[in-house]
Amino acid sequence: MPKHETPLLDQLQSGPWPSFVTDIKEEAERRHKNEGKVEYQVPVDVCDDLLGLLELSYTDGTTHWKHGGIVGVFGYGGGVIGRYCDQPDRFPGVAHFHTVRVAQPAGLYYTSEYLRQLCDIWEMRGSGLTNMHGSTGDIVLLGTTTPQLEEIFFELTHKMNTDLGGSGSNLRTPSCCLGESRCEWACYDTQELCYKMTMEYQDELHRPAFPYKFKFKFDGCPNCCVASIARSDMAFIGTWRDEIRIDQEAVAAYIGGELQPNGGAHAGRNWGPFDIQKEVIDLCPTECMWIEDGKLMINDRECTRCMHCINVMPRALRIGNDRGLSILVGAKAPILDGAQMGSLLVPFVKVEEPYDEIKEVIENIWEWWMEEGKNRERLGELIKRQGLAKAISVVGLKPMPQHVQEPRHNPYIFWKEEDVPGGWDRDIAEYRKHHQR
Amino acid sequence: MSEKTPKEIVVEFMQSKAKQKSKFYFNDLAALFPDMKQRDAKKLINQLVNEGVLVYWSSGSTTMYGLPGTGKQAGAEGEE
Numbered sequence A: 001m002p003k004h005e006t007p008l009l010d011q012l013q014s015g016p017w018p019s020f021v022t023d024i025k026e027e028a029e030r031r032h033k034n035e036g037k038v039e040y041q042v043p044v045d046v047c048d049d050l051l052g053l054l055e056l057s058y059t060d061g062t063t064h065w066k067h068g069g070i071v072g073v074f075g076y077g078g079g080v081i082g083r084y085c086d087q088p089d090r091f092p093g094v095a096h097f098h099t100v101r102v103a104q105p106a107g108l109y110y111t112s113e114y115l116r117q118l119c120d121i122w123e124m125r126g127s128g129l130t131n132m133h134g135s136t137g138d139i140v141l142l143g144t145t146t147p148q149l150e151e152i153f154f155e156l157t158h159k160m161n162t163d164l165g166g167s168g169s170n171l172r173t174p175s176c177c178l179g180e181s182r183c184e185w186a187c188y189d190t191q192e193l194c195y196k197m198t199m200e201y202q203d204e205l206h207r208p209a210f211p212y213k214f215k216f217k218f219d220g221c222p223n224c225c226v227a228s229i230a231r232s233d234m235a236f237i238g239t240w241r242d243e244i245r246i247d248q249e250a251v252a253a254y255i256g257g258e259l260q261p262n263g264g265a266h267a268g269r270n271w272g273p274f275d276i277q278k279e280v281i282d283l284c285p286t287e288c289m290w291i292e293d294g295k296l297m298i299n300d301r302e303c304t305r306c307m308h309c310i311n312v313m314p315r316a317l318r319i320g321n322d323r324g325l326s327i328l329v330g331a332k333a334p335i336l337d338g339a340q341m342g343s344l345l346v347p348f349v350k351v352e353e354p355y356d357e358i359k360e361v362i363e364n365i366w367e368w369w370m371e372e373g374k375n376r377e378r379l380g381e382l383i384k385r386q387g388l389a390k391a392i393s394v395v396g397l398k399p400m401p402q403h404v405q406e407p408r409h410n411p412y413i414f415w416k417e418e419d420v421p422g423g424w425d426r427d428i429a430e431y432r433k434h435h436q437r
Numbered sequence B: 001m002s003e004k005t006p007k008e009i010v011v012e013f014m015q016s017k018a019k020q021k022s023k024f025y026f027n028d029l030a031a032l033f034p035d036m037k038q039r040d041a042k043k044l045i046n047q048l049v050n051e052g053v054l055v056y057w058s059s060g061s062t063t064m065y066g067l068p069g070t071g072k073q074a075g076a077e078g079e080e
Helices: A007-012 A020-033 A046-060 A112-125 A146-159 A190-200 A202-206 A248-255 A308-312 A356-372 A379-386 A388-394 A428-434 B006-016 B026-030 B038-051 B071-076
Strands: A065-067 A083-085 A099-102 A129-132 A139-142 A216-219 A234-240 A289-292 A295-298 A323-329 A343-349 B055-058 B063-066
Touching: A007 A020, A007 A046, A020 A046, A020 A129, A099 A146, A112 A129, A112 A146, A190 A202, A190 A216, A190 A234, A190 A356, A234 A356, A248 A295, A323 A356, A323 A379, A343 A356, A343 A388, A356 A379, A356 A388, A356 B038, A379 A388, B006 B038, B026 B038, B026 B063
Parallel strands: A216 A234
Antiparallel strands: A065 A083, A099 A139, A129 A139, A234 A323, A289 A295, A323 A343, B055 B063
16 A cells, blocks of 8 residues: 555556656555665655655645755765755655765766665665766766765765765766777777866866756767767867778778668668668768779868778778867757857867876866856857857867868868968058059 | 955955855855956965865856855755
């Protein structure tokens, strides 16, 4: 017999997909049975009250959560998001229901031992409910009380060698794709760079002083498996400067049907024989590929690294050898001004320890944004307000063709007086000798 | 007249605004120290947080600073 009747939530379980309501009910039951003899540090009926409160919100058509607060662990300004319920008498189990963000391991590699430890901590000191790698990307532990926060922090840092993630006006938990650990398209070691930048910018991660949130994401190649170009204020996307390596024999094997396109990814249905013209060459966004004497040719100067041909024929085409990354800035979700993709800031930089060139770009951008950014203004909005040309100048770069999306349209880059020989003044008499009025 | 300490400047500023506001953005506080670089101002304000003069208030997406015990939050939650 459930603690609260939840007819509206029960209806959600009737759909074809897995339901969070079912999950929470299961956890509620498990907590009551307590087969593992856990010494619960938060109310045993936290999950029941969570369902009850949600049902009430559905009935009332309004939320009963109060969001935000002065909760946290000593020395950190982020990592914990306070949440309280405004019906604590009816739902005492969720009177406090704080969220703890935990930094995920680079590339999301876990040992089962690590996950078990994490779950043990959360069974005992929290609701047992987690949200792994949702929109924030990190490990989100849902629902605990204020007195448990320091205990959780101690156990995570001392026993699991794990840190809290970022929240608030912080550098958010940096995330990366699995990079060179498994992927032959990785143009740099994403896990290494992600880890090094996380360690370098600990203060920015834990002690908030930015105008608003700031996200780093590291993608090994332009396939952007962690969606850095769309989701991060500063995206580090692997790329190469030289040519795509072509194995003509393998190209012939794809054409001849001996190799399956896309690594066999779409083999569940018969799409007919592989047609390189239709499926690769005609889909190239810069039309830089053609077949000549039975060989695949690529004009690499025109290639924009869209990755399509490489994705379709991974055995035949491989990333170049002169590898590094591009830095894009200003992507964000659509709270203000609509969603924005990142704009190219640094076309190419080598990824070499101690990463000084990369750090310089990061720090110059931060300095500008902290100084000029309005409260709650994302970097992308500041760039829109002051212009990409300004962003380019604060990192000490000169505008170059790669910064221009299309001529005479974007971005507006103007000559400065000091860039023009002789400045704005000129000898009008001399000019008039050659040009009539 | 002796120079005011950063702590006095911040506390005085917050108290002068206490009727309208209990929480402040970092930028509002950094503006009190116009001669200081932002990152130095950050260190100073962090120091005040560590000393317990200021507290962080976080919504999850934005962080603000306030004097301990001010504003609705502290009272409403019954955990000053």
